[in-house]
Amino acid sequence: xxxxxxxxxxLRDRAEAVIPGGMYGHQxxxxxxxxYPQFFQRGEGAHIWDADGRRYLDLMCAYGPNLFxxxxxDIDAAFVRQLGLGDTLTGPTALMVELAETxxxxxxxxxxxxxxxxxxxxxxxxxxxxxxxxxxxxxVRAKGAYHGAAAWCTPRPAGVIDSDRAHQVxxxxxxxxxxxxxxxxxxxxxxxxxxxxxxxDVFVDQAEPDPAYAHRARQLxxxxxxxxxxxxxxxxxxxxxxxxxxxxxxxxDLSSWGKCIANGHALSALLGSDKARAAAAxxxxxxxxxxxAAPMAAALATLRLIRETDYLERITALGERLRAGLDxxxxxxxxxxxxxxxxxxxxxxxxxxxxxRKGFCFASAMLDRGVYVHPWHNMxxxxxxxxxxxxxxxxxxxGAFAELKRRGGALPPVEKLAFLTTGAR
Amino acid sequence: xxxxxxxxxxLRDRAEAVIPGGMYGHQxxxxxxxxYPQFFQRGEGAHIWDADGRRYLDLMCAYGPNLFxxxxxDIDAAFVRQLGLGDTLTGPTALMVELAETxxxxxxxxxxxxxxxxxxxxxxxxxxxxxxxxxxxxxVRAKGAYHGAAAWCTPRPAGVIDSDRAHQVxxxxxxxxxxxxxxxxxxxxxxxxxxxxxxxDVFVDQAEPDPAYAHRARQLxxxxxxxxxxxxxxxxxxxxxxxxxxxxxxxxDLSSWGKCIANGHALSALLGSDKARAAAAxxxxxxxxxxxAAPMAAALATLRLIRETDYLERITALGERLRAGLDxxxxxxxxxxxxxxxxxxxxxxxxxxxxxRKGFCFASAMLDRGVYVHPWHNMxxxxxxxxxxxxxxxxxxxGAFAELKRRGGALPPVEKLAFLTTGAR
Numbered sequence: 001x002x003x004x005x006x007x008x009x010x011l012r013d014r015a016e017a018v019i020p021g022g023m024y025g026h027q028x029x030x031x032x033x034x035x036y037p038q039f040f041q042r043g044e045g046a047h048i049w050d051a052d053g054r055r056y057l058d059l060m061c062a063y064g065p066n067l068f069x070x071x072x073x074d075i076d077a078a079f080v081r082q083l084g085l086g087d088t089l090t091g092p093t094a095l096m097v098e099l100a101e102t103x104x105x106x107x108x109x110x111x112x113x114x115x116x117x118x119x120x121x122x123x124x125x126x127x128x129x130x131x132x133x134x135x136x137x138x139x140v141r142a143k144g145a146y147h148g149a150a151a152w153c154t155p156r157p158a159g160v161i162d163s164d165r166a167h168q169v170x171x172x173x174x175x176x177x178x179x180x181x182x183x184x185x186x187x188x189x190x191x192x193x194x195x196x197x198x199x200x201d202v203f204v205d206q207a208e209p210d211p212a213y214a215h216r217a218r219q220l221x222x223x224x225x226x227x228x229x230x231x232x233x234x235x236x237x238x239x240x241x242x243x244x245x246x247x248x249x250x251x252x253d254l255s256s257w258g259k260c261i262a263n264g265h266a267l268s269a270l271l272g273s274d275k276a277r278a279a280a281a282x283x284x285x286x287x288x289x290x291x292x293a294a295p296m297a298a299a300l301a302t303l304r305l306i307r308e309t310d311y312l313e314r315i316t317a318l319g320e321r322l323r324a325g326l327d328x329x330x331x332x333x334x335x336x337x338x339x340x341x342x343x344x345x346x347x348x349x350x351x352x353x354x355x356x357r358k359g360f361c362f363a364s365a366m367l368d369r370g371v372y373v374h375p376w377h378n379m380x381x382x383x384x385x386x387x388x389x390x391x392x393x394x395x396x397x398x399g400a401f402a403e404l405k406r407r408g409g410a411l412p413p414v415e416k417l418a419f420l421t422t423g424a425r
Numbered sequence: 426x427x428x429x430x431x432x433x434x435x436l437r438d439r440a441e442a443v444i445p446g447g448m449y450g451h452q453x454x455x456x457x458x459x460x461y462p463q464f465f466q467r468g469e470g471a472h473i474w475d476a477d478g479r480r481y482l483d484l485m486c487a488y489g490p491n492l493f494x495x496x497x498x499d500i501d502a503a504f505v506r507q508l509g510l511g512d513t514l515t516g517p518t519a520l521m522v523e524l525a526e527t528x529x530x531x532x533x534x535x536x537x538x539x540x541x542x543x544x545x546x547x548x549x550x551x552x553x554x555x556x557x558x559x560x561x562x563x564x565v566r567a568k569g570a571y572h573g574a575a576a577w578c579t580p581r582p583a584g585v586i587d588s589d590r591a592h593q594v595x596x597x598x599x600x601x602x603x604x605x606x607x608x609x610x611x612x613x614x615x616x617x618x619x620x621x622x623x624x625x626d627v628f629v630d631q632a633e634p635d636p637a638y639a640h641r642a643r644q645l646x647x648x649x650x651x652x653x654x655x656x657x658x659x660x661x662x663x664x665x666x667x668x669x670x671x672x673x674x675x676x677x678d679l680s681s682w683g684k685c686i687a688n689g690h691a692l693s694a695l696l697g698s699d700k701a702r703a704a705a706a707x708x709x710x711x712x713x714x715x716x717x718a719a720p721m722a723a724a725l726a727t728l729r730l731i732r733e734t735d736y737l738e739r740i741t742a743l744g745e746r747l748r749a750g751l752d753x754x755x756x757x758x759x760x761x762x763x764x765x766x767x768x769x770x771x772x773x774x775x776x777x778x779x780x781x782r783k784g785f786c787f788a789s790a791m792l793d794r795g796v797y798v799h800p801w802h803n804m805x806x807x808x809x810x811x812x813x814x815x816x817x818x819x820x821x822x823x824g825a826f827a828e829l830k831r832r833g834g835a836l837p838p839v840e841k842l843a844f845l846t847t848g849a850r
Contacts, residue, residue: 011522018525020537020702025711027516040518043511051519060515065713071509080505084496086468088689090485090797091452093465094476097436100443112445117542117691118712128576128584137586149711150575151553158707159553161562166588233713259713264513266542266691266714277445282583286450286574287543288490288658288684289691372515 003035007051011039025149026063031416032375033364043070045384048372056372057389059346061380064234064259068305069384075263075301082297092291099296102303103271107243109251110271114280116290119233120148122256122270123194125285127152129254129272130192130227133279137166138186141194142173144201147231173199174210183220192227193217195252197235197244198341203356203376203420205349206341214250227253227276233268234259237306238315238344238380243271262299266292311383312344318390319343319381325394333401347378354421357411358404365400366393376417428460432476436464450574451488456841457800458789468495470809473797481797482814484771486805489659489684493730494809500688500726507722517716524721527728528696532668534676535696539705541715544658545573547681547695548619550710552577554679554697555617555652558704562591563611566619567598569626572656592616598624599635608645617652618642620677622660622669623766628781628801628845630774631766639675652678652701658693659684662731663740663769663805668696688727690720736808737769743815744768744806750819758826772803779846782836783829790825791818801842 003009015038016022022038023029029036037050046069048058061067068075086093100113116122127139147153151164167189171182173196183190195217199207221228230245230252236259240247243255253276258268266289272280305311320343330337335358336351350358359375366373371393373379428434440463441447447463448454454461462475471494473483486492493500511518525538541547552564572578576589592614596607598621608615620642624632646653655670655677661684665672668680678701683693691714697705730736745768755762760783761776775783784800791798796818798804 007519011519014522014526018522018529018537020539020697021706023517024539024706025709025715027711027716029516038516039522040511040514040516043514048511048515050516058515062513062515063713065513070511070514076508080508083501083505086465086473086495088487088490088691089465089468089495090473090483090487091454091463091465091475092448094432094436097439097443097464101439104443112443114445114449117714118546120712121543124575131586132584137588149709150549152576154709156707156709158709159557159704161556161592163562163588163591166591167586264714264717266513266717266720268713272445279584281446281449282581284450284574284579284581284583286452287545288488288693289542289689290450291452292689292691295691 008037008039011051033360035364035367045069046382046389056367056370057393058372059379059393060372060374061382062264064380065264066380066382067237067260068263068302068311069382070264072263074305075298078301079265079294079298082294085293087294088289088292093293095293095296095300096291099299102300103269106241106303106307107255107271108246109243109253109255109273111274112272112277112280114270114285115296116268116270116285117266117287118148119256119258119268120150120153121287122233122258122268123147123153123231124150125270125283126229126254126256127192128283129276129279130229132283133276134191134226136189136191136226138169138189139167139192139194140169140171140179140182140186140190142196142199143170145173145194145196145199146201147194174207174213176213176216179213179216179220183224190224190226192229193221194229194231196231197239200234200341200345200378205338206347206378208341209245209248211248214245214248218250221253229254229256231256233257235345236261239342241306241312261302262295263302265295265298267295267299309383315344315381315383315385318385318387319346321387321390322346322393325390326397329394329398329401333405335401335404341378344381345378346381355414355417356420357414360414361404361407361411362400365403366396369396369399371396433462433464436476458785460789460792470494471807471814481792481795482818483797484804484818485797485799486807487689489805490689491805491807492662492685493688493727493736494807495689497688499730500723503726504690504719504723507719510718512719513714513717518718520718520721520725521716524724527725528694531666531728531732532680532696533671534668534678534680534698536699537697537702537705539695539710540721541693541695541710542691542712543573544681544683544693545575545578546712547658547683547693548572548578548656549575550695550708551654551679551681552617553708554701554704555654557708558701559616559651561614561616561651563594563614564592564617564619565594565596565604565607565611565615567621568595569629570598570619570621570624571626572619599632599638601638601641604638604641604645608649615649615651617654618646619654619656621656622664625659625766625770625803630763631770631772631803633766634670634673636673639670639673643675646678654679654681656681658682660770661686664767666731666737686727687720687724690723692720692724734808740769740806740808740810743810743812744771746812746815747771747818750815751822754819754823754826758830760826760829766803769806770803771806780839780842781845782839785839786829786832786836787825790828791821794821794824796821
């Protein structure tokens with residue numbers, strides 16, 4: 001298509017004038033291939049349409065929120081029904097109690113719930129509640145792990161000052177000795193240990209959690225009277241119908257949730273155990289829209305699908321089929337191609353690709369063939385995907401690997417990702 | 426009614442088990458009279474129905490979000506239409522650009538917009554952007570002013586540590602000398618001055634902004650190269666169809682918005698001038714639902730009503746009618762009764778009422794008569810209110826003043842507000 005005259009180009013030009021940098025945050029295409037669309041117009045099931053009307057199988061699922069399909073009729077009907085009755089009111093509705101009861105019944109460690117709007121709200125509350133509970137200050141967390149975009153945790157330094165990062169000690173994910181050293185450094189000021197359910201940092205291979213690491217984190221928190229926080233915002237309900245570390249036999253004291261818990265409606269949550277209840281009640285946490293009833297109705301419908309359908313087995317099987325098929329095609333084309341992390345949150349990276357020029361070329365070739373993939377952030381499977389969708393993605397991949405092979409050593413460097421090789425950003 | 430067997434009571438008992446303290450945040454009734462309902466089931470226009478089906482004229486308007494009536498048909502139709510097309514997707518829609526263009530056209534100082542979910546998101550971004558812009562740290566803000574519930578600004582100390590409050594200097598609202606002293610204390614480390622558009626602190630009389638204070642704040646920021654932030658989350662579009670300090674001839678560099686900008690749908694915004702654009706682009710700000718299209722469609726419909734109807738003149742006239750009528754009835758009943766702040770954000774407090782026992786008795790008597798008022802937080806007028814509603818509120822007030830008079834000196838102390846007189850909370 002003629003990109004210079006595209007509707008996406010026109011929207012970018014207008015956005016440049018009224019949105020800082022043209023777009024902000026994780027949905028900015030600034031670090032994606034040039035041909036990636038910035039603006040979309042529609043979503044249905046597993047597909048999205050960009051502003052120019054091109055349709056893609058969407059392996060990003062809105063960066064997680066889409067678990068049961070865009071515009072899911074059951075979930076959105078529950079939302080719209082409640083919207084007609086009352087949404088943001090002068091107080092909460094009975095749905096808030098029902099939703100707290102539902103989540104605490106589903107998530108083993110949870111005995112109470114607080115509802116909020118951003119994943120960052122939940123992780124920031126977890127930190128404050130841990131400090132209130134322990135009357136201590138230090139959080140131990142893994143280098144490179146994303147826990148939100150507030151000043152205490154945002155991955156970029158702009159606007160962050162010294163005191164925002166005080167009382168934080170970093171360790172290496174899955175490295176027991178490094179975790180022990182960080183806890184030792186925190187000493188008698190340890191408030192909590194944060195953990196992603198698996199390593200899902202950007203730009204690098206994902207890693208399943210080492211059970212020894214998870215158990216040691218639990219043990220160290222118990223020994224020190226600190227709280228263990230599992231940040232399930234990104235991965236929640238794509239690994240288990242419970243907190244993700246339940247699979248390892250480790251229960252946290254607090255877990256943060258968001259993204260898909262209302263299938264794209266604005267809702268996040270912090271769940272906690274009895275131990276942290278008094279502290280949770282003491283911290284003043286609130287927001288204008290935290291009591292909204294319609295997203296809670298959508299969440300109840302979503303959680304019903306989570307409990308009553310085989311969505312998890314299906315997205316796992318689809319993710320495994322995608323992985324096996326990609327692996328086969330990459331090998332046949334002669335590429336070293338690494339697929340890491342859980343099958344329901346796929347990430348692939350090429351061998352010998354420090355500035356991701358292979359990854360960018362492959363992603364563009366997939367986009368051209370109607371499949372939206374991400375070259376350096378994990379993707380997400382959703383229950384609206386079908387075997388035919390996966391076959392279509394694999395056909396696209398076959399073409400994309402062939403195109404990449406054809407271009408051989410002639411790929412241009414990816415200037416915008418130069419920081420990956422120079423270390424400067 | 427039989428409160429012990431009420432549905433509200435049953436919900437409270439269930440909530441006690443699964444929600445910390447039974448309820449959290451600004452919509453908890455913990456500091457309201459005992460007969461205030463905690464749970465609601467419906468809202469329409471200017472009215473809400475509690476969980477037991479009792480209907481009230483709602484002077485709280487969901488603590489602000491309700492500007493054009495609960496379940497406003499035009500606004501909610503725009504929301505639902507967009508929901509069917511696409512809401513939370515893998516990227517934003519054209520509506521985001523249109524909304525940024527609309528707001529920057531309406532708000533004089535604004536040349537760009539960032540959209541978020543909580544008012545606290547907008548105020549926290551304002552702080553980070555000010556620090557990024559100036560490469561300095563200190564925020565000057567008024568004692569007692571509410572700017573959100575994050576650790577740096579939450580009104581309660583639980584969970585907050587020393588470093589969360591570092592680099593903050595406090596002044597007294599409307600006190601030029603105190604503002605000058607705070608700025609002097611910040612010295613060459615001043616990043617920004619935060620200002621509420623008027624003093625709307627809880628438990629005390631509101632105060633209109635002294636123009637000398639506003640102009641001096643602007644001048645000091647200009648002299649020091651710091652940014653001026655007006656926090657219009659609570660009052661925005663109830664004082665002007667522009668930033669609230671425009672009425673004083675003072676333009677901030679940044680303004681935070683939320684609450685009513687999408688008439689109750691989850692949306693907040695930070696607006697800024699060109700001066701702060703590069704800093705805004707440099708700070709990493711994001712959230713899972715910040716690109717949602719449906720609340721943006723609702724905001725566009727809301728802003729159209731703001732521009733094209735006489736809502737502001739109507740809610741001002743209704744607020745003035747309410748104020749005059751209450752004043753008259755209070756005087757007739759012999760009560761010293763202070764009504765402060767703008768007529769569209771009313772607050773009333775009784776003279777000689779240190780623990781608010783008169784206020785609580787009056788509020789309960791109003792509730793009994795079908796009018797939901799707040800005894801210590803400012804209220805909100807909305808465009809769905811009619812003159813008949815105001816007359817009904819005044820009739821209720823006549824009865825409530827009479828009841829208060831009948832009970833005379835026999836009012837019980839308000840134990841839960843003892844901190845107002847002892848200072849300990």
